[in-house]
Amino acid sequence: xxxxxxxxxxxIGKSVVIKGELSGSEDLYVDGQVEGSIxxxxxxxxxxxxxxxxxxxxxxxxxxxxxxxxxxxxxxxVELRKSAVVTGDITTQxxxxxxxxYLKGKVDIHGKAEAKK
Amino acid sequence: MASVTQNFMKLxxxxxxxxxxxxxxxxxxxxxxxxxxxxELARTWDTxxxxxxxxxxxxxxxxxxxxxxxxHRIYSxxxxxxxxxxxxxxxxxxxNVVLDSRQFLADNLVYPAAHFDVVLxxxxxxxxxxxxxxPVVGRLWSVLKPGGMLLAxxxxxxxxxxxxxxxxxxxxxxxxxxxxIVLKREARRGPTGAVHTAITDGFRLQRVFNNRHxxxxxxxxxxIKFFLARDNVREVLVVR
Numbered sequence: 001x002x003x004x005x006x007x008x009x010x011x012i013g014k015s016v017v018i019k020g021e022l023s024g025s026e027d028l029y030v031d032g033q034v035e036g037s038i039x040x041x042x043x044x045x046x047x048x049x050x051x052x053x054x055x056x057x058x059x060x061x062x063x064x065x066x067x068x069x070x071x072x073x074x075x076x077x078v079e080l081r082k083s084a085v086v087t088g089d090i091t092t093q094x095x096x097x098x099x100x101x102y103l104k105g106k107v108d109i110h111g112k113a114e115a116k117k
Numbered sequence: 118m119a120s121v122t123q124n125f126m127k128l129x130x131x132x133x134x135x136x137x138x139x140x141x142x143x144x145x146x147x148x149x150x151x152x153x154x155x156x157e158l159a160r161t162w163d164t165x166x167x168x169x170x171x172x173x174x175x176x177x178x179x180x181x182x183x184x185x186x187x188x189h190r191i192y193s194x195x196x197x198x199x200x201x202x203x204x205x206x207x208x209x210x211x212x213n214v215v216l217d218s219r220q221f222l223a224d225n226l227v228y229p230a231a232h233f234d235v236v237l238x239x240x241x242x243x244x245x246x247x248x249x250x251x252p253v254v255g256r257l258w259s260v261l262k263p264g265g266m267l268l269a270x271x272x273x274x275x276x277x278x279x280x281x282x283x284x285x286x287x288x289x290x291x292x293x294x295x296x297x298i299v300l301k302r303e304a305r306r307g308p309t310g311a312v313h314t315a316i317t318d319g320f321r322l323q324r325v326f327n328n329r330h331x332x333x334x335x336x337x338x339x340x341i342k343f344f345l346a347r348d349n350v351r352e353v354l355v356v357r
Contacts, residue, residue: 097178
């Protein structure tokens with residue numbers, strides 16, 4: 001995993017299923033199932049290879065190795081690894097997409113000023 | 118589409134053995150190709166301000182970068198992969214196995230009317246299941262703005278039935294990098310909870326359209342322009 005970590009890291013293991021609103025001020029690694037919404041405004045979310053996220057996501061950075069269904073708003077960057085399957089619109093400042101990643105949705109790139117709004 | 122194409126577009130269907138695996142060396146190789154159709158389209162995105170682009174090929178970071186760097190919005194939707202969804206398989210009145218085009222269009226290409234300035238079809242019509250071709254082209258007509266443009270590639274008969282399916286990366290205003298799509302099987306859980314094995318890559322040429330068939334396919338569009346390439350491919354630029 002090479003998520004842009006910023007210190008503390010919370011992990012949701014692959015046998016864990018969560019439904020509801022997730023928010024926090026530390027980086028989050030999801031290898032289980034999450035349904036609802038994820039808000040980590042100043043931190044990063046990593047969806048691990050077993051992760052299945054069905055949620056709107058707001059974070060500083062988002063790295064996807066597993067499945068993510070929902071709109072993503074990242075103030076810094078989004079990385080789609082080769083095993084990523086993403087369905088939803090992405091709004092971010094920077095994006096990198098590995099060969100083999102699957103994306104169904106819109107990509108909007110905005111500048112720093114817009115991100116701070 | 119069935120009435121128009123069933124008889125004359127089956128030239129290559131099932132004409133050789135099942136899907137073939139490809140060595141890693143073949144798959145990682147990228148071929149560079151000049152594209153006159155792309156060159157003509159590029160004039161649009163280099164002169165206009167903010168365009169709305171729909172890329173129907175395999176997800177390409179290069180294409181997303183190409184358009185977002187120019188201030189355009191890009192939507193990515195891999196229709197060939199979407200067409201392998203096992204839940205789409207159904208039977209027609211004669212009992213033939215077909216793909217459910219209504220369901221396909223309920224799940225895919227769901228956009229407001231007249232939303233896009235440019236649609237990049239690449240070689241989609243040649244590899245898409247026959248039952249989906251005309252419905253998809255009809256939907257593309259409706260999501261294109263009047264005056265919007267669509268780029269598609271069609272193989273000529275000389276290309277042969279085993280022409281590989283490529284993903285296309287835009288690397289210049291009239292230059293593409295083509296990367297062969299390899300066979301990849303993926304286990305998916307269907308709506309009933311059953312696990313199916315879907316072929317998500319590794320597509321076979323379904324048919325060959327001649328110029329008349331192409332004109333018929335895009336008859337609702339305002340104009341059509343052909344560009345003949347040396348690699349047994351005709352590029353087609355249609356305007357709604």
